[in-house]
Amino acid sequence: MTIYLQMLGTGDAFSTKYYNNNAVLQDHGYTLLIDCGVTAPQAMKALGKSFQEVTETLITHIHGDHIGGLAELARTPSQEPHGKMTLLLAETLIEPLWQHPLLEPLHRKGGARSLADVFNVKPLKPDTPYTLSPSLTLELIRTPHMPGKASYSLLLNECVFYSADLTFQPELLLHLVHNRGITKILHDCQLSGRGQVHTTLRELLSLPEEIRKLIMLMHYSDEKPKFEGNTGEMEFLEQQVVYRLPDCRKDT
Numbered sequence: 001m002t003i004y005l006q007m008l009g010t011g012d013a014f015s016t017k018y019y020n021n022n023a024v025l026q027d028h029g030y031t032l033l034i035d036c037g038v039t040a041p042q043a044m045k046a047l048g049k050s051f052q053e054v055t056e057t058l059i060t061h062i063h064g065d066h067i068g069g070l071a072e073l074a075r076t077p078s079q080e081p082h083g084k085m086t087l088l089l090a091e092t093l094i095e096p097l098w099q100h101p102l103l104e105p106l107h108r109k110g111g112a113r114s115l116a117d118v119f120n121v122k123p124l125k126p127d128t129p130y131t132l133s134p135s136l137t138l139e140l141i142r143t144p145h146m147p148g149k150a151s152y153s154l155l156l157n158e159c160v161f162y163s164a165d166l167t168f169q170p171e172l173l174l175h176l177v178h179n180r181g182i183t184k185i186l187h188d189c190q191l192s193g194r195g196q197v198h199t200t201l202r203e204l205l206s207l208p209e210e211i212r213k214l215i216m217l218m219h220y221s222d223e224k225p226k227f228e229g230n231t232g233e234m235e236f237l238e239q240q241v242v243y244r245l246p247d248c249r250k251d252t
């Protein structure tokens, strides 16, 4: 079965041309929203979509461009009997997310005292595969982003790596391709400057060709047009374009 990926946005946290790096994955009747940044409500509207179409929302880490739209998402009535939107996230993120200033508007919602009061929270364990829908599996891998801040990249259908913002991890990428059967890497990319909390284009270009040709670039700055044609084998992922994702699960 085929699943489809559509980036709501492919911009970094400061982009004015691209929406936040958030995505929707669709498996027939099931829609997974991957991260819900400040621009997510507007980006959904730009696609003629609404949060009501979202079945579940996954949060990779706690930065405004990944969580800033959650207050609006929480206000959307879900189709479920409990009426709450479902949030998937690593257990370690639950309390810090609730305490984040961007979620403060929800603290005033009918005396809510925890994330579970405003969302149907499903805690996930890293390194554990979950079946989200008939054609979609997910595994979280904790990856380094900012010191002391938990952040989780994704393995989708056992063969697609979706980076939460992360610093350059060449050994991890080689391991994923050689030992975990990864055939597609969607990677955040800082186009210029020193990469303190993100992976830079220069770093990605230093990878072996066999890895570079699997990579598509996302979470980039407004300078992107200047870099077109200068990214080797790596293509830019474009916001709003629908991509088919490979499904390498052994039993399909």
Ligand SMILES: O=c1ccn([C@@H]2O[C@@H]3COP(=O)(O)O[C@H]3[C@H]2O)c(=O)[nH]1
Pocket: 012, 013, 063, 064, 065, 066, 165, 197
């Ligand atoms: O000069 C700076 C650089 C960065 N930052 C924050 O660090 C975050 C890194 O991850 P992100 O890309 O999801 O979002 C970024 C911003 O939230 C900032 O506030 N000011």
Ligand SMILES: [Zn+2]
Pocket: 012, 013, 021, 063, 065, 066, 165, 219
């Ligand atoms: Zn980000």
Ligand SMILES: [Zn+2]
Pocket: 061, 063, 145, 165
């Ligand atoms: Zn981040």
